[in-house]
Amino acid sequence: MTERDQTRTAVADPEDDRNGAETENEGEEFEDDGIIDHTTFDQLLEMDDEEDHEFSKSLVWNYFEQAEKTFGDMNEAMKKLDFPDLSRLGHFLKGSSAALGLTKVKESCEKLQHYGNRKDATGANTITDSEAEELIRALLIQMREEYDEAESYLRDFYEGQETQEA
Amino acid sequence: MTASTVETHPSMDLVVNGLIVAPVLSGGSGAGAPDFVKKLYRMLEEKDHDPIVSWGRAGETFVVKEPNEFAKAILPKHFKHNNFASFVRQLNKYDFHKIKITEDSAKPYGDQAWEFQHPKFQVGKHELLEDIKRKTPNNKKLNPATAASPEDHMAVPDDYQTQVDQLLKTQADMQEELTQCKSKLDTQSRLMRNILKKLGYQSLDDGSVVSVHGKGSDSRDKSIKLTLSSKHSRSHGSNSKSRPEQISESHSPPLITSSMPMLPISSSSVSSSPTPFGVNGATSDFFNGTSSMVTSTPFSHPFVCPDPSLGAPVFTLGQLTTKKQDFSSKRPKLSAGKAAIRRSVTQKMSGERSSSDLSQAFPPTSSEDDNEGSNPIWSMPPRVLLVEDDDICRRLSTRFLQLLGCPFDVAEDGVAAVGKMSQQKYDIVLMDIMMPKLDGVSATTQIRQFDAMTPIISMTSNTTPNDIMNYFANGMNDILAKPFSNGSLLKMLEKHCQHLRHIKLGPGLLEDNNSISRSGEQQADRMFGGVGSGQGGMEFSMNYNGNNQGQNQNNRHNQNNQNNRMGMSLGLGGMLMLSNENPSSYPGGLKHGLDSNDDGNYDFGLADMSYDEMMDQMERFAATTQQQHSDHSAASSLSPDQIHHRSLHSQNNNTNNNSNNSNNSNNTPYSPLSLSPSQQYSPQQQHHPIRHPMPSSIPTPPSSNSSSMTLSIATSAAMGQGYDSGVMAYTPGFGHSQQQQQHHQQNFAHGNLPLSIKQEGGGYGPTFSPHHHPQNHLHHHQQHS
Numbered sequence: 001m002t003e004r005d006q007t008r009t010a011v012a013d014p015e016d017d018r019n020g021a022e023t024e025n026e027g028e029e030f031e032d033d034g035i036i037d038h039t040t041f042d043q044l045l046e047m048d049d050e051e052d053h054e055f056s057k058s059l060v061w062n063y064f065e066q067a068e069k070t071f072g073d074m075n076e077a078m079k080k081l082d083f084p085d086l087s088r089l090g091h092f093l094k095g096s097s098a099a100l101g102l103t104k105v106k107e108s109c110e111k112l113q114h115y116g117n118r119k120d121a122t123g124a125n126t127i128t129d130s131e132a133e134e135l136i137r138a139l140l141i142q143m144r145e146e147y148d149e150a151e152s153y154l155r156d157f158y159e160g161q162e163t164q165e166a
Numbered sequence: 167m168t169a170s171t172v173e174t175h176p177s178m179d180l181v182v183n184g185l186i187v188a189p190v191l192s193g194g195s196g197a198g199a200p201d202f203v204k205k206l207y208r209m210l211e212e213k214d215h216d217p218i219v220s221w222g223r224a225g226e227t228f229v230v231k232e233p234n235e236f237a238k239a240i241l242p243k244h245f246k247h248n249n250f251a252s253f254v255r256q257l258n259k260y261d262f263h264k265i266k267i268t269e270d271s272a273k274p275y276g277d278q279a280w281e282f283q284h285p286k287f288q289v290g291k292h293e294l295l296e297d298i299k300r301k302t303p304n305n306k307k308l309n310p311a312t313a314a315s316p317e318d319h320m321a322v323p324d325d326y327q328t329q330v331d332q333l334l335k336t337q338a339d340m341q342e343e344l345t346q347c348k349s350k351l352d353t354q355s356r357l358m359r360n361i362l363k364k365l366g367y368q369s370l371d372d373g374s375v376v377s378v379h380g381k382g383s384d385s386r387d388k389s390i391k392l393t394l395s396s397k398h399s400r401s402h403g404s405n406s407k408s409r410p411e412q413i414s415e416s417h418s419p420p421l422i423t424s425s426m427p428m429l430p431i432s433s434s435s436v437s438s439s440p441t442p443f444g445v446n447g448a449t450s451d452f453f454n455g456t457s458s459m460v461t462s463t464p465f466s467h468p469f470v471c472p473d474p475s476l477g478a479p480v481f482t483l484g485q486l487t488t489k490k491q492d493f494s495s496k497r498p499k500l501s502a503g504k505a506a507i508r509r510s511v512t513q514k515m516s517g518e519r520s521s522s523d524l525s526q527a528f529p530p531t532s533s534e535d536d537n538e539g540s541n542p543i544w545s546m547p548p549r550v551l552l553v554e555d556d557d558i559c560r561r562l563s564t565r566f567l568q569l570l571g572c573p574f575d576v577a578e579d580g581v582a583a584v585g586k587m588s589q590q591k592y593d594i595v596l597m598d599i600m601m602p603k604l605d606g607v608s609a610t611t612q613i614r615q616f617d618a619m620t621p622i623i624s625m626t627s628n629t630t631p632n633d634i635m636n637y638f639a640n641g642m643n644d645i646l647a648k649p650f651s652n653g654s655l656l657k658m659l660e661k662h663c664q665h666l667r668h669i670k671l672g673p674g675l676l677e678d679n680n681s682i683s684r685s686g687e688q689q690a691d692r693m694f695g696g697v698g699s700g701q702g703g704m705e706f707s708m709n710y711n712g713n714n715q716g717q718n719q720n721n722r723h724n725q726n727n728q729n730n731r732m733g734m735s736l737g738l739g740g741m742l743m744l745s746n747e748n749p750s751s752y753p754g755g756l757k758h759g760l761d762s763n764d765d766g767n768y769d770f771g772l773a774d775m776s777y778d779e780m781m782d783q784m785e786r787f788a789a790t791t792q793q794q795h796s797d798h799s800a801a802s803s804l805s806p807d808q809i810h811h812r813s814l815h816s817q818n819n820n821t822n823n824n825s826n827n828s829n830n831s832n833n834t835p836y837s838p839l840s841l842s843p844s845q846q847y848s849p850q851q852q853h854h855p856i857r858h859p860m861p862s863s864i865p866t867p868p869s870s871n872s873s874s875m876t877l878s879i880a881t882s883a884a885m886g887q888g889y890d891s892g893v894m895a896y897t898p899g900f901g902h903s904q905q906q907q908q909h910h911q912q913n914f915a916h917g918n919l920p921l922s923i924k925q926e927g928g929g930y931g932p933t934f935s936p937h938h939h940p941q942n943h944l945h946h947h948q949q950h951s
Binding site for chain 2: 039040043044046047055059062063066091092094095096098099100101106110
C-alpha cells in the first residue's frame with residue numbers, strides 16, 4: 001500500500017507542475033493527467049469485460065512491445081540520419097499512442113513526424129537538415145522519458161487492477 | 167489224265183483248265199494284298215460294273231458313279247454287305263483318298279460320283295496292291311497329309327497351356343485393375359460425400375443428394391440429383407450401405423483442407439487477428455440476432471453459409487446453434503462490455519426519444535438475452551472492412567466492432583483492401599490512410615473502379631483541408647479523425663448504414679424481446695417497405711428461388727453468390743428474414759450452385775470423366791460454394807505477384823477445362839473460380855506496373871483454347887474497367903460452353919450487366935453502374951484472340 005502510494009506520488013509529482021497547464025486539455029480530473037488521456041483510455045477499459053481487463057491489458061502490453069521496437073528503429077534511423085524513416089516511425093507510433101490515450105508520447109511522435117519531414121513542430125515551416133537533426137535528437141530523448149513515464153503508470157494501473165481482483 | 171494247265175495271269179485269277187479257280191493276285195507270294203483291296207480290284211475288273219463303278223479315266227483312280235446302285239447291287243457281290251458308308255470307311259482305312267469335287271470342277275462322272283484314289287491302286291498294276299496297307303499310327307506319320315498331327319498332339323497341349331496361362335494372367339490383371347478402379351471410385355465418392363456434408367448435404371444410396379437436416383418442406387427446396395452413371399451407381403451398390411455411416415462419422419475439415427488448399431486459408435488468416443473467439447462471437451451473435459427476428463414464411467430457403475473468413479468455418483445454422491451454446495459459457499464476460507456499449511447506445515438514443523420507453527426496453531437485456539438478437543441499433547449489423555496497418559489500432563477497432571455485433575474483415579494494407587473489396591461485399595469500409603504497400607487513398611481509387619457504392623471512410627490524423635479534399639476527390643465518403651472514440655465510430659457506422667438500422671424504434675417493437683420475434687415480419691415489411699433501397703434486393707431474394715432457373719450454371723452461381731453475399735453482407739437480410747424461425751430446423755446447408763431449381767438436377771457428368779477430371783470437378787464444385795464466402799485471404803496475404811501467378815494457374819486450369827472435358831496435364835488444384843479474385847482484382851494498368859504485363863504474360867494455350875483464354879483476360883480487364891465484378895464472381899469456367907462465355911463476356915463489354923444483377927434493382931450495395939472507363943483496354947484484349 002505504502003509502496004503504491006509512493007509510486008503514485010513519484011509519478012504524480014512531476015505532473016503537478018504541468019497540471020495547471022494541461023488540465024484544460026484533459027477531459028477528466030485525475031491526478032495523473034497529462035500522461036494518459038482518460039477519455040480515450042477509459043473507453044478502452046470499457047471494452048473490457050467487466051471484471052477482467054484482459055483485453056485492454058493485452059493491448060497495452062502489445063503497445064509496450066511496439067514502442068520498444070520503434071524506439072530501437074528510431075535510434076537506428078537516427079544514426080543514419082534517415083529522416084524519412086524517422087518521420088515514418090514517428091507517424092507509426094503516433095497512431096497507437098493516441099489510441100491508448102498516451103497524449104505526450106503522441107505529441108512527440110507528431111513532432112518527430114514533422115522534423116523528419118524537415119518541418120518545424122507545427123509542420124508549417126521548413127527547417128534545415130541540421131536543425132532537424134538537432135531537434136530530433138533532443139526529441140528522441142524526451143520521447144523516451146515520456147514513454148517511460150506512461151509505461152510505469154500503466155503497469156501500476158494494471159497491477160493495481162490485479163490486486164483489486166485478487 | 168489230262169494235265170491241267172494252271173495259268174496265272176499276273177494280275178488275274180488263277181485259271182485252271184480255263185476255269186477261274188481262284189483269284190490269284192499278283193505279286194510274288196500272292197498273299198500280300200489285303201483281302202479288301204483284292205476284292206476291290208477284282209470288282210473293278212468286271213466290266214459289267216462299269217456303269218456303276220469303274221476305273222477312272224487315267225486309271226489312277228476308281229469311281230463309284232452310282233453309289234446307290236453300287237451299294238445295292240455290287241457291294242453285296244464282293245463285300246457281303248450293302249453299306250456304302252462302311253465301304254468308304256474301309257477305303258479310308260486303307261488310306262484311299264476321296265477326290266473332292268469342287269463346285270466348278272468338271273463332273274465327268276456325274277453329280278453323285280465318288281472318286282477314290284490310292285497311289286498303289288492303279289489299273290493294270292496288280293503287283294502294287296500288296297503295298298496297300300492299313301493306316302497305322304506309324305503310317306500316319308509317314309503320310310505327308312497327316313504328318314503333322316502326332317507332333318500337333320504333342321504340341322497342342324503345350325500351346326493350350328500357354329494360352330491358358332495367358333488367359334489366367336489377363337484375368338488376374340483385369341481383376342487387379344478392377345479393384346483399383348473400385349478403390350478410386352470409393353475415394354471419390356467419399357470425397358464427394360464429405361464435401362456435400364460440409365455443405366450440409368447428404369448423399370443417399372440412390373445417388374441423390376439431400377440436405378443434411380432433412381427434406382425441405384418447400385418444393386423449391388429440392389434435393390439435388392447427383393446423376394451418376396448407371397455404371398457408377400451399380401459399382402457403388404454394394405458399398406453404398408457403408409456410406410451413410412461414413413457421413414455421420416467424418417469430420418471433414420481436414421479432408422477438405424488437404425484437397426482444397428485454398429479454401430480454409432481464410433479462416434487461418436483471420437484467426438491471426440488476436441481475438442478469433444471474438445470474431446466467432448460476432449458471427450454467432452449476428453446470426454442469433456437475425457434468427458430471432460424471423461417468422462415463418464413461404465420460403466423455407468436454406469440458410470446461407472456464414473462467411474468462413476469470419477472465423478472457424480460454420481456451415482449450417484445447426485452447427486451455429488451449437489456454437490451459440492458454446493458461446494454462452496463466455497457470455498458473462500462479454501456481456502459486460504456489450505452492456506457498456508448498449509448503455510452508451512441507449513444514452514445516445516434516449517436523446518432522441520423518451521428515455522422511459524427505451525429503458526424499459528433494455529433491462530430485459532440481461533446477459534442471457536444478450537445474444538437473443540436484441541441488438542438495439544441494427545436490424546442487420548453492418549459488415550465492416552477494416553483497413554489498418556497498426557496492430558493496436560486494429561485490435562481496438564475490431565474489439566469495438568465485435569461489441570457492436572458487427573461482422574468484420576481486416577486488411578493490413580491497401581493492397582489487401584482492394585483484394586478483399588473485390589471479393590466480398592461490405593456495408594462500410596474503414597480505411598486507414600497511411601499504410602505500407604498501398605496507401606488508403608490509392609486503394610480507394612482502385613476500389614472505386616469496380617465499386618461505387620460501398621462507403622469508404624478514411625481514418626486519419628491528417629485532416630488538413632487539402633487532405634480532406636484529396637480524400638473526397640478519390641472517392642471516399644467521410645472522414646473519421648484519429649484517434650477516434652467509439653462513439654464517433656458508431657456514428658459513422660450509423661450514418662452510412664442507415665438502411666441497416668431498425669427503422670422505427672417504437673415502443674411496440676422494443677417492449678420485450680419476444681415482440682421482436684413476432685413482429686419480425688412487420689419489421690421486415692417496414693424495413694423493406696420503408697427503405698426503398700432495400701426493396702429491390704428483397705424482391706431479388708424472394709425471386710431467388712423462383713427465378714433461378716435455366717441451365718445457366720453461371721447465372722445460378724452469380725445469383726447464389728449475390729444472394730449469399732447479400733445475406734452475408736447483411737445489406738438486406740431479406741433472405742435471413744425469410745428464413746425459418748428456428749435455425750436448427752433449417753433444411754440446413756447452403757445451396758450454392760446446387761440450388762432449388764425445380765428441375766433440381768445437377769449432373770456432374772461424372773461418368774465420362776477420368777479420375778483426375780472428377781477430382782477437379784469435385785474441387786471446383788466445392789470451391790464454388792466456398793469461394794463465395796471465403797474472402798480468399800490468399801489474395802490478401804499474397805503479394806500481388808503471387809495473386810497474379812495464381813490467377814494464371816486458375817485461368818489455365820479454367821480454360822483447359824472449359825474446352826472439353828479432356829484431362830489436361832496442366833490441371834492444378836486451383837479452382838477456376840479462383841479466377842474471380844484476379845478478375846476482380848482489377849489490374850490497374852495505370853497504377854501498378856506489376857499488373858500491366860498480365861495479358862501478355864499469360865501463356866497462350868493451345869489454339870483450341872485460345873478464345874476462351876482470351877476471354878478470361880478480357881474478362882479481367884473488363885472487371886478492371888469498372889464493371890461490377892464485386893458481386894459477379896464471374897466464373898467463365900465450370901462447365902460453360904464457350905459460346906455462353908462469349909455471350910457473357912460481351913455483355914460485360916457492352917456494359918450490360920447480367921440479369922441477375924439487375925434484379926437487385928435499387929438494392930443496397932450490389933448495384934453498380936459501369937464506370938466509363940476507356941473501352942480500349944477491353945478491345946485491346948479481345949483482339950488478342
